Amino acid sequence: MNPVEVQNLTVAYQKKPVLKNVSFTVPEGKLIGIIGPNGAGKSTLIKAVLGMIPKATGEVRVYDKLYRAKERVVGYVPQRGSVDWDFPTNALDVVLMGRYGHIGWFKRPGKKDKELALNCLEKVGMQEYATRQISQLSGGQQQRVFLARALAQDAKIYFMDEPFVGVDAATERAIIELLNELKQQGKTVLVVHHDLQTVKDYFDHVILLNINVIAEGPTEDTFTLKNLHQTYGGTLAFLEKGDILVGQK
Amino acid sequence: MSYEAWILIVGSLAGICCGITGCFLILRRLAMLADAISHTVLLGMVLAFLISQSLNGFYMLIGAAAIGVLTAVFVQLLHSSGIQEDASIGVVFTFLFAVGVILLSLYADHVHLDVDHALMGEITFVPWDLVKWGFLPELPKAFLMLTTVLIINLLIIILFYKELKITSFDPQMAAAIGVPVLLIHYILMGMVSMTTVASFDSVGAILVVAMLIAPGASAYLLTDKLNIMLIMSALLGVAAAIIGYYLASWLDVSISGSMATVNGVIFAIFFFFAPHKGVLSKRWSQRKLKLT
Numbered sequence: 001m002n003p004v005e006v007q008n009l010t011v012a013y014q015k016k017p018v019l020k021n022v023s024f025t026v027p028e029g030k031l032i033g034i035i036g037p038n039g040a041g042k043s044t045l046i047k048a049v050l051g052m053i054p055k056a057t058g059e060v061r062v063y064d065k066l067y068r069a070k071e072r073v074v075g076y077v078p079q080r081g082s083v084d085w086d087f088p089t090n091a092l093d094v095v096l097m098g099r100y101g102h103i104g105w106f107k108r109p110g111k112k113d114k115e116l117a118l119n120c121l122e123k124v125g126m127q128e129y130a131t132r133q134i135s136q137l138s139g140g141q142q143q144r145v146f147l148a149r150a151l152a153q154d155a156k157i158y159f160m161d162e163p164f165v166g167v168d169a170a171t172e173r174a175i176i177e178l179l180n181e182l183k184q185q186g187k188t189v190l191v192v193h194h195d196l197q198t199v200k201d202y203f204d205h206v207i208l209l210n211i212n213v214i215a216e217g218p219t220e221d222t223f224t225l226k227n228l229h230q231t232y233g234g235t236l237a238f239l240e241k242g243d244i245l246v247g248q249k
Numbered sequence: 250m251s252y253e254a255w256i257l258i259v260g261s262l263a264g265i266c267c268g269i270t271g272c273f274l275i276l277r278r279l280a281m282l283a284d285a286i287s288h289t290v291l292l293g294m295v296l297a298f299l300i301s302q303s304l305n306g307f308y309m310l311i312g313a314a315a316i317g318v319l320t321a322v323f324v325q326l327l328h329s330s331g332i333q334e335d336a337s338i339g340v341v342f343t344f345l346f347a348v349g350v351i352l353l354s355l356y357a358d359h360v361h362l363d364v365d366h367a368l369m370g371e372i373t374f375v376p377w378d379l380v381k382w383g384f385l386p387e388l389p390k391a392f393l394m395l396t397t398v399l400i401i402n403l404l405i406i407i408l409f410y411k412e413l414k415i416t417s418f419d420p421q422m423a424a425a426i427g428v429p430v431l432l433i434h435y436i437l438m439g440m441v442s443m444t445t446v447a448s449f450d451s452v453g454a455i456l457v458v459a460m461l462i463a464p465g466a467s468a469y470l471l472t473d474k475l476n477i478m479l480i481m482s483a484l485l486g487v488a489a490a491i492i493g494y495y496l497a498s499w500l501d502v503s504i505s506g507s508m509a510t511v512n513g514v515i516f517a518i519f520f521f522f523a524p525h526k527g528v529l530s531k532r533w534s535q536r537k538l539k540l541t
């Protein structure tokens with residue numbers, strides 16, 4: 001049974017197709033990179049898979065069942081810029097939101113939820129910041145809070161949208177360590193990723209996306225110069241000059 | 250109870266109802282939509298009157314809630330079909346409001362429901378507009394309506410606190426865990442509509458927007474916690490009503506206008522002088538950073 005199977009997924013915003021006939025299968029217990037240029041539809045792919053935006057066509061199966069958001073097997077880390085960090089709340093409160101899906105209507109997070117949330121903050125090295133207002137955190141710390149919230153969701157599959165953007169090197173290392181830990185626990189983690197240099201180091205499996213799936217498979221066979229050219233088109237020449245393809249040697 | 254006491258009570262109730270509802274409007278950046286709804290509910294009130302042939306406040310609340318939610322639904326439909334949000338709001342707002350005005354002038358001309366009154370309101374007359382509901386003694390209509398709406402608002406906020414919070418902070422995450430984001434949005438717009446109508450008699454549609462937005466915006470500058478923001482906005486709404494009343498009787502000006510003005514003045518004060526988020530405090534801490 002595969003954690004995620006997507007078949008013939010097409011998504012359009014106001015008639016303009018953003019994803020066309022996307023199909024792929026995600027293997028269990030792996031770290032998977034979703035790679036593609038800006039505007040390729042990476043965020044849209046995650047949102048459509050999670051049922052947050054309507055699909056024009058296609059089907060998403062999670063562990064062989066048609067996916068519904070309530071099933072709580074999937075955790076989600078949105079792009080950091082997608083929320084207002086001036087919102088009046090603190091780090092612990094944000095992590096507690098990861099528990100909301102488990103709590104049910106009309107109830108509040110209890111003592112156990114709070115302990116679990118603190119535990120998750122500790123896992124990302126943020127326990128001292130539990131009561132800190134979220135606007136008073138650095139970009140890297142905010143990203144860690146988002147990650148802790150995903151851990152609090154206690155899911156089997158995680159979708160993370162650009163968790164490495166705008167974080168410092170220490171945070172990037174901490175995050176990748178955590179992702180590997182999740183993998184050791186048998187979880188499946190899909191990560192939208194931008195930095196082509198680190199793809200080979202971080203991911204077991206990649207999905208190269210640009211409106212269509214250009215290529216998909218184990219990183220070694222799939223993350224090739226030819227496939228990258230197809231995915232990035234003209235922009236890759238520019239990227240090559242910045243010698244991102246050191247990993248190719 | 251004395252005339253003065255009723256005005257203070259009704260003004261304070263309107264302050265609380267508007268304040269707590271307004272907090273969510275501020276956090277979701279929905280001030281424009283609230284402005285639209287505060288006008289389109291006129292259509293709801295006229296329809297309620299035409300259908301029920303009475304000025305019963307309860308029907309008014311239901312009519313207003315229905316049209317308020319309809320306003321939000323229309324805006325959502327236009328917006329998701331590719332029209333910009335502010336343009337969608339503008340079109341729906343003017344259309345529904347115009348229909349309300351036309352119906353009013355055609356069929357309800359002779360009743361007390363005149364446009365001037367709905368737009369401007371005047372709390373001065375509230376103590377004499379008495380009604381009898383069930384076993385209760387005769388009480389000012391505005392008092393009964395605002396009390397009803399306050400209870401509804403509090404129930405909604407208490408029952409759906411986590412949903413209101415997560416859909417305000419991170420609607421994407423909320424959708425991902427199966428919270429019905431749009432439904433919560435419409436419930437909130439229903440709250441805004443009923444709050445507006447219940448406050449109409451006291452302040453009217455134009456000033457009610459000030460009462461909805463200002464206390465929440467001030468409270469936002471004063472705290473880092475949502476629950477405290479809600480409590481503060483209620484307190485500030487009450488403070489503005491009380492100060493506004495005494496200011497009006499001292500200067501001999503419109504009480505409603507004075508209450509709304511005090512709301513604006515309170516916001517202006519905190520905008521500059523709030524401890525951490527005020528303009529001066531931010532300037533000051535930036536300067537300190539530069540010096541060190």
Ligand SMILES: Nc1ncnc2c1ncn2[C@@H]1O[C@H](COP(=O)(O)OP(=O)(O)O)[C@@H](O)[C@H]1O
Pocket residue numbers: 013014018036037038039040041042043044045
């Ligand atoms: N809400 C939206 N409405 C209309 N177009 C959108 C919306 N969100 C994204 N798009 C468009 O869809 C395309 C894919 O966007 P996105 O999935 O965010 O790309 P990526 O995450 O790969 O950078 C882009 O061209 C973007 O402009």
Ligand SMILES: [Mg+2]
Pocket residue numbers: 042043044079161
């Ligand atoms: Mg994106």
